Amino acid sequence: MSTSGRKRPPLVAPKRTRKTPAKPAAKRARRKPARSRNPIIAFFTRIIGWVFRVIWGISWRIGVVITLIVGVAVAYTYTTLPEYASLLDGRAKGSVTLLDSKGDVFAWRGDQFGGVIDADTVSKHLKNAVIATEDRRFYMHPGVDPIGIASAIRINLREGRGPLSGNGGSTITQQTAKLLCFGVEFDETQWKNEAEYIADCRRSSLWRKAKEAIYALAMEAKYTKDQVLSVYLNRAYLGGGAYGAEAAAQRYFGKSAANLNPSEGAMLAGLLTAPSTLAPTSNLERSQNRASVVIGLMRRQGYLSDSEVAIALANPAELSAAAEAQAGGYFADWVMASGPEFFTRDTTEDVIIKTTLDQRIQRAAEDALKYIFEEKVREGSKAQAAIVVMSADGAVRGMVGGRKTKVVGAFNRATQANRQTGSAFKPFVYATALELGYHYDSVVVDEPYCLNIAGSGRWCPENYTRKHYGRVTLAEALRQSLNIPAVKISESVGRELVRKVASDFGIESDLAAGPALALGASESTLIEMTGAYAGILNGGSSVTPYGLVELSLLGDSTPLMGSGGGIGERVIREEAARELIYMMSRVVDGGTGGRAKLPDREAAGKTGTTQAARDAWFLGFSADYVAGVWMGYDDNTPLTGVTGGGLPAEIWHETMVRVHEGVPVKPLPMLRPAPKPAPAPAPRQRREQRPRSNNPIENILRGIFGGN
Missing domain, CATH: 1.10.3810.10 (Biosynthetic peptidoglycan transglycosylase-like)
Known part of the structure; x- marks a missing residue:
């Protein structure tokens, strides 16, 4: 086979040499030889980098360790956490909720x-x-x-x-x-x-x-x-x-x-x-x-x-x-102190206490005290006062222990202050006499009177007026707050018997042993005295003042305890109590307590002023409520121009007017003596008549002009 004579292309591409393009001459000229770095700067740069790498290496390892520790701690703590429901109430102690007489909450104590x-x-x-x-x-x-x-x-x-x-x-x-x-x-x-x-x-x-x-x-x-x-x-x-x-x-x-x-x-x-x-x-x-x-x-x-x-x-x-109401003030504190500590101050349970408090009456007492001190007491006076209002069975309806009423845990002058009672004690002297057969119209002679007291010598009491009034009835002696008749009656019936009657009525403080007992030389608290007067109102039976009615645990319908107070044993006969109430009503109606007279209802009470006027009292009652008022200074400074028949009687009056708003009028349960018959008019004396004259003219003139 002949060929065309053309040369065949090789089967493998010929090896080619890549030539780098030549750079322009200008660029070659601008290029500078590389400059060597400063060895000092390079050294410190390497040191800083090394330190940073060391710190970072340590830090992330420490961070990992801390994270692991925190994670383990959190995991362990997680296992110790209790169930959610058990965390909601963390109190170590319980609470006490106080309800008033209507069942409304008025105060809380505890947690x-x-x-x-x-x-x-x-x-x-x-x-x-x-x-x-x-x-x-x-x-x-x-x-x-x-x-x-x-x-x-x-x-x-x-x-x-x-x-x-x-x-x-x-x-x-x-x-x-x-x-x-x-x-x-x-x-x-x-x-x-x-x-x-x-x-x-x-x-x-x-x-x-x-x-x-x-x-x-x-x-x-x-x-x-x-x-x-x-x-x-x-x-x-x-x-x-x-x-x-x-x-x-x-x-x-x-x-x-x-x-x-x-x-x-x-x-x-x-x-x-x-x-x-x-x-x-x-x-x-x-x-x-x-x-x-x-x-x-x-x-x-x-x-x-x-x-x-x-x-x-x-x-x-x-x-x-x-x-x-600021947590119930003095009354709530008193109720808490009257209950067992393991259910009040130290309770670990939630306790409900129903009380005798009437919030309307409490406000009445507070408002009355505020009114008198704003209107009748000089500005800046440091004198204090206290009020207790209760029912005849001893149920306390309101309590004010001092001029500052919005307090908790403060000194309560109504329950904690022992003060001389003065003539406010005299009703217990006459209660003893009436129980023994005296009567409101029994007569005692108010005359100079002295006693020889063993170890003290001769003591001669005097009346506040320093006068003597001769023969006076017991009712008149109490109405005028005569001292000598009170001492005479106390001595005649026996001091020990007077002490017993007062004690049975609820006056638990130590009573004086001497003849000054009849004049209120002993000390007592306002709540004791008010409770004793409640015994007179209820017909002669003692009472124990109380504020706690029922105590129960939250959620329980059955009370754990009931009232610790109320009417107790009879002290004097009801007839004697009725006579005494009548005598005390004369104190308000024209006696030393005239400023306490209420406008629409009967009231009875007694004033009391101690030696040097360090304490002034008025205690009394209507047919519905008993109230006691004390006034004085905490440091026993004498009051100026204040007697029991003054500001205390006015505080009592203002309190009781407010307390009786809307309360039906009821008469006092007292003796009502038959009115004494009016003295018969003296018989008219007939004029002696002259015999008629035989002279007709004279007889006519006598008939016209009269005469003899």
């Missing part, structure tokens, strides 16, 4: 717990207010809020404090951990009292902060956010002895925490920072001002609209009527 609430059922306004005030990122952090901590440190440093002093940046979860005391229970052998235990739980240090953070992380792992918030709302102290939002809502507003409006929710949330100081029962205006700040926070965080804010600020939260 009150209104009942379990949760974040789902509580008022949204309270829930939002707490979050806005205490932890606005509550639903976003895992229990510890680094942003909040950094912000708190910045604020503390800016205000010149240490980084951990002042604002702590604690979340609600961390605060709840402190409320739980990190799971440490109160132990009486380790702490002197609960206050010391709480103070130890609140102590702040780096170690405590770390423990708090671990506990908070464990809680967030164990419980839901709403469960943590529920524990916080149930355990937080909100002032006034109220633990938890439900107790506080009932305590201050008389309603459930589920029904709080924005201003009320804001007020409770505002208490969390300083519950005792900001409590509305301590200073309502200060509490309202704090609530307005909380409302502003709620607005900025979108929980309230502008219109809702305007309404809340225009209508600040107000206290309920029971809260206005």
Whole structure:
């Protein structure tokens, strides 16, 4: 086969050499030789890099170790956390709720717990207010809020404090951990009292902060956010002895925490920072001002609209009527002291006590005292007064233990002050005499009178007027409060018998042994004296003043104990008591107690003024109520221009007028002596008649002009 003679192309491409294009001459000229680095800078750069690598190597390892330790600590703490339901009531002691005679709450004592609430059922306004005030990122952090901590440190440093002093940046979860005391229970052998235990739980240090953070992380792992918030709302102290939002809502507003409006929710949330100081029962205006700040926070965080804010600020939260009563004052304290301590002051249970208090009568007594001191007592006077109002069976309906009525735990002059009774004691002298057969119209001679007292010499009592009135009846002697007849009667019937009658009527204080017993030289308390006068009103039987009617545990229908007072044994005959009431009614109707006279009904009573006017009393009764009034100075300074028939009688009058508003009029159960017949007019003496004259003209003139 012939070929065409053309050369065939090779089967493999020929090897080609890649040529680098030549650079322009200008570029070759601009290229500079490589400059050598500064060895010193290079050295330090290498050192810094090495240090950084060492620190980073150590840091991430330490971080891993810390994370593992924290994780183990959180895991362990998680296993120790109790069930959610057991955390809701953390009180070491129980509460006492006091009800008045109608069954309405008027006071609380102890650690009150209104009942379990949760974040789902509580008022949204309270829930939002707490979050806005205490932890606005509550639903976003895992229990510890680094942003909040950094912000708190910045604020503390800016205000010149240490980084951990002042604002702590604690979340609600961390605060709840402190409320739980990190799971440490109160132990009486380790702490002197609960206050010391709480103070130890609140102590702040780096170690405590770390423990708090671990506990908070464990809680967030164990419980839901709403469960943590529920524990916080149930355990937080909100002032006034109220633990938890439900107790506080009932305590201050008389309603459930589920029904709080924005201003009320804001007020409770505002208490969390300083519950005792900001409590509305301590200073309502200060509490309202704090609530307005909380409302502003709620607005900025979108929980309230502008219109809702305007309404809340225009209508600040107000206290309920029971809260206005300031925890029942003196009466509540007295009832608490009258019950067994393990059910009152030291109770570990929630106790309900029904009492004899009538809140209408309590207000009447308070208003009367305030009126007299504002209108009749000089401004700046330090004089004190006390009032007790009770029924004839000894049931105390109202009690004022001093001029400051809005107090708790204060000195109660109605039950704790032992003072000389003065002439207010005289009814027991005459009660003894009437029981022995004397009568209201029995006569005693008021004349100079002296006794020789062994060891003391001659004693000659005098009347207040320093005059003598001769023969007077017992009723007149009591009406004018004459001293000499009272001493004479006491000596005639026997001092020991007088002492016994007074003691049987309920005066338990030590009674004087000498003849001055009849003039009230002995001391007694206002409640004892008022109770003794109640025995006169009820017909001569003793009474034991009482305020506690029933005591039961919360939720139990069967009372654990009943009343410890009431009518006791008979002391004098009913006829003697009726005569004595009549005699005492003359004291008010024209006697030394005239200022106590009531405008629409009968009243009876007795004045009392002690030596140098250190004490002034008026005690008396209508057919329905007995009331006692004492006035004096706590340091025994003599009163100026005051006797029992003066200001005390006026306080008594103002009290009883208010007490009897709307009460039907009833007569006193007293003897009513038959009116003495009017003296018969003297017989008209007939004129001696002259015999008729025989002179007709003379007879006519005598018939016209008369005469003889």
